[in-house]
Amino acid sequence: MKTKPSIYIAILLSPLIAGWFSLFIGAYDISPMRILSLIMREVAPFLQNPDSTEQAIIIDIRLPRVLLAGLVGIALSVTGVTFQGIFRNPLVDPFILGISAGAAFGCALSVGFLPQLPIQIMAFLFGITAVFLAYSIARTQGEISRLPLILSGVIISAFFTAMVSIVKFMVDPMKLQNIVFWLMGSFSLADWRFVRIVGIGLAVSLVPIFLMRWRLNVISMGEDEAKAMGVHVKRDRIIFISASTLAVSVAVSVSGIIGWVGLMVPHLIRMIAGPDHKSLVPLSMAGGAAFMICADTIARNLTSFDLPVGIITAITGAPFFIYLMKKGGKESWGR
C-alpha cells in the first residue's frame, strides 16, 4: 500500500497544529495573536515589557504541559509499535505487557521510601523486570504465541499493581496523596524540568529504535525466519526491548500510568498508512504526540477540574480494544 505524500505530511504536522490550538484553549482566555507575541517575546525579550500573568500562564504552564504531553505521546506510541513488531502481536503495548505497572511500582517505591534513588532509574529497573517476566512466562518453546503473551502481561500487571498497593498502604498519608494522584496519569504537574528529563530520556532511547525501525519488519516475520534471513534476533530484541522500556519508564516517571495510547495510535496509523515500519514508526511518533496533546486538552477543559488524562485515554481505549477484538476475530486471537 502506497501512502499519499499529502497524508504523510498531514500526520507529521498534526502535533504542531494540535499543540498550537491547545495553547490557547484553557480557563484563562488568551487570543492566538497574543500567544504569538508572548512566545516572540520569550525568544527576543527586548521587544516589549512583559505582562507577567499571561507570560506565566503560557510560558511556564501551558507550553511545558503541551510539550510534555507530546513527548509522552511519542514515547508510548513508538514503544507500542515496537512491541507489536517484535512480539508479532498487534494487541500488545507497554500497558498491556505490564511495563507501565512495573515502572509505576519503581516510582512509588522511590517516592515513598527511597527518595535518594532517582525515580527514573527505579522505574526502568522494575519496568524491564516486568517485560522480561511477561516474556519468559509466555515463552514456552520457540515462537511466542499471542494469547499467552497477553495473559502473562495481565498477570505481571496485576502483580505490580498489588505491589503498588502495598506501598500505598504503608507510606505516610502526605506522600500517599501524591502517589495516588500521579498514578491516575496526569500532566498537571508539568514544568520545564519534566520536559528536560523526558526530552533527554527519549533522545537516548528512541534514536536506536528510529534507526533500526526497518528491521522490525523482518523480526515480525518470526524468530526462525528472521534468523534465516541473517538477523541476530536475540541481540536486536534486547536493544529494542531495553530502549522501549527506558522510554516508557521515563514517561511513567513524569506522568504516571496512561494506558491504551500505545495500542490505539499504531493501529490507526496502520489503517491509514500501512504496516511498513519504515514509515509506521515516524508517523506513530507524530500521531502519538497529536493524540496525547488533544486528550490532555480535553482532560483539562472538559470540566472545571483538571481531570487525569489517563481517564480520557482509557475511556476511548476500552471501546477501541473491543472493536479490534470483534473485527480481528480469529486473526488476532487465533494461535
Add this chain to the structure above:
Amino acid sequence: MLEVNNIYFKHRSPEAEVLRGISFRVETGHMATLLGPNGSGKTTLFRCIVGLWQQQEGMIACNGSDIRPLSPEKRARLLAFVPQEHEPPFPYSVFDAVLMGRVSHVSLFSSPSHEDYLQTKEAIETVGIGHLSERPYTKISGGERQLVLIARALAQEAPLLLLDEPTLHLDFRNQIIVLNKVREIVRQKGLTVLMTLHDPNLAMLFSDNVVMINEGHVIAMGAPQDVVTRDNLKKMYGIDVSIISHNGTRVICPMVI
C-alpha cells in the same frame, strides 16, 4: 556446493537421536531433493543447515567453508531459506515482504539503500509477480505467496537455496508452476538447490539428485532413475508401488487394494 558430513543430532529432552550420521553433497548448479517419510529427520536436517539448531557432531560446509562459526549475516549471504507457508503477522505489501530478504546486506542502524530496492525489484520480476508488487501479500493465493517467499530468498543473493516443502498446501497446478519456476531460475542463475518434497513423482520430475532418508540414515542417493525404485520406496514408506514408464517419463503408482 553443499557438503553435509556425518551429521548427528539429538534433542535434549526427550533424548532421542534424530540424525545418525547423515552425509551427502550437492554439486554446484544441481537441484537435489530430500525424500523421506514424516519423522525421518528431514526437517531437523534443514534446521541444522539453516543454522536454527546445532548438530552435536559433523560438519556442514557451503562452497568449502564450515558454516557453523559464521555470523547470521554471513550465513544468510551463503544460503537462503524458503520456509513452508506461514501466517503473516501484518499485511505487508509483496514488495516490502521481498525487500526483507535484503536484511543481511543492510547494516544494523540503517534502512535499505537504492541498490537494495533494485535487487528487490529484480527478484520480483524474476519470479514473474511484478503485477502483484503493491498488493498486500496476505490477499494473494497460496501459490503466489510461495513465489513471494522464493523472490525474498532470491533477493538475499545467496548461491544456495533451501526450500522446505515448497509444494505444501498448493493445488496440482500451482505445484507444477512453482517447481517449474524454481528450476528455470536455478538454471538461469546457476544456483544450487536442496529441497524437501513429499511426492516422489515430483522429485523424479524436478531433481538431478535424490537423497532418501529414513530414521536419521541416508538409505540411498543418486540420480532419480537409479534411486527412486520399488525396493527403496518400499523400504522408506513401507508400501508397495509399481513404476510405469511412459515416453521416457517414469510414474510411481501406489498399489491400492
